[in-house]
Amino acid sequence: MERRAFLGAVTGGLLAAPLAARAQQAGKVYRVGLLFFSADPSSPVLRLFRQALSDLGYVEGRNLVLERRYLERYERASEVAAELVGLKVDVIVSGNNVATRAAKEATTSIPIVMANNGLPVETGLVASLAHPGGNVTGVVQDTGPELQGKRLGLLKEIAPRISRVAWFGSKLAWERDPSRQYVQAVARSLGVTLFHAESQPPDFTPAFAAVTRERADAIFVTGSPENNNNRRIIIEFAAQKRLPASYLVREAVQDGGLMSYGVSLGDAWRRIAEYVDKILKGSKPADLPVEQATKFELVINLKTAKALGLTIPPSVLARADEVIQ
Numbered sequence: 001m002e003r004r005a006f007l008g009a010v011t012g013g014l015l016a017a018p019l020a021a022r023a024q025q026a027g028k029v030y031r032v033g034l035l036f037f038s039a040d041p042s043s044p045v046l047r048l049f050r051q052a053l054s055d056l057g058y059v060e061g062r063n064l065v066l067e068r069r070y071l072e073r074y075e076r077a078s079e080v081a082a083e084l085v086g087l088k089v090d091v092i093v094s095g096n097n098v099a100t101r102a103a104k105e106a107t108t109s110i111p112i113v114m115a116n117n118g119l120p121v122e123t124g125l126v127a128s129l130a131h132p133g134g135n136v137t138g139v140v141q142d143t144g145p146e147l148q149g150k151r152l153g154l155l156k157e158i159a160p161r162i163s164r165v166a167w168f169g170s171k172l173a174w175e176r177d178p179s180r181q182y183v184q185a186v187a188r189s190l191g192v193t194l195f196h197a198e199s200q201p202p203d204f205t206p207a208f209a210a211v212t213r214e215r216a217d218a219i220f221v222t223g224s225p226e227n228n229n230n231r232r233i234i235i236e237f238a239a240q241k242r243l244p245a246s247y248l249v250r251e252a253v254q255d256g257g258l259m260s261y262g263v264s265l266g267d268a269w270r271r272i273a274e275y276v277d278k279i280l281k282g283s284k285p286a287d288l289p290v291e292q293a294t295k296f297e298l299v300i301n302l303k304t305a306k307a308l309g310l311t312i313p314p315s316v317l318a319r320a321d322e323v324i325q
Contacts, residue, residue: 033089052273077102118142145182166197169222201226223248
């Protein structure tokens with residue numbers, strides 16, 4: 001009896017240990033830091049991210065705290081990243097290259113999940129996509145200049161008569177972004193002249209003036225956070241001038257823009273949430289390969305096309321993932 005009692009006590013203790021560990025894990029509240037560019041209330045990314053986390057069992061107010069921090073100005077990146085590190089968050093989700101760089105310089109121990117980065121190897125954020133090393137991994141949404149070239153090609157298919165296209169973006173991007181150079185080469189092959197309409201958010205007056213001065217017949221809006229956050233201003237201007245415009249995010253088309261072609265944000269943020277989940281469950285960033293976005297979507301607004309006097313070719317409609325009537 002004593003022997004059975006002893007074995008029962010040992011067995012019970014062995015079983016109780018993992019049960020207690022699971023109970024402790026279930027009661028844990030995870031702190032996820034968000035280091036984004038700006039607090040745009042109309043931005044879909046936070047809603048998509050929260051939903052994806054909820055699907056994985058993480059709910060704000062129950063077992064999840066989202067520590068939201070916004071840069072507003074790139075100059076504050078180091079300061080804001082250090083603030084998140086000081087809160088001892090379990091993981092940091094960084095919204096772009098500047099945010100990731102700042103977070104990486106602020107900590108070597110807290111895992112960092114990239115959410116909207118480009119060229120992470122070339123910019124030194126990770127050692128390689130397959131073996132990132134260090135404390136940074138995540139999803140690359142900027143898949144290269146080919147996407148931008150395809151977007152211009154789709155705009156030309158929808159509005160075949162365009163010949164002068166205003167490239168809405170910053171001076172720095174115009175001078176250094178390899179995507180712009182690629183798009184310009186595509187433009188030449190399409191018989192289109194691409195010129196710079198410098199956007200200086202929140203003041204778009206210089207860009208709008210360039211469109212009028214250079215007699216643009218279409219607008220190609222870059223996917224910078226500034227342009228995305230102020231998209232309604234650009235959409236209203238394009239409608240007023242009766243100019244077809246191409247955007248990177250579907251939300252612009254839902255707001256009245258003509259067309260968008262880009263990464264599916266819903267798919268991308270679901271995968272980002274999965275990275276966070278794996279890390280919270282014990283995976284190390286160095287062991288999680290960086291993924292590149294693979295799902296893209298074409299969205300067209302037929303009401304806007306009609307207002308512009310455009311007939312969308314059936315071949316383009318057949319490729320559309322969503323058509324807004």
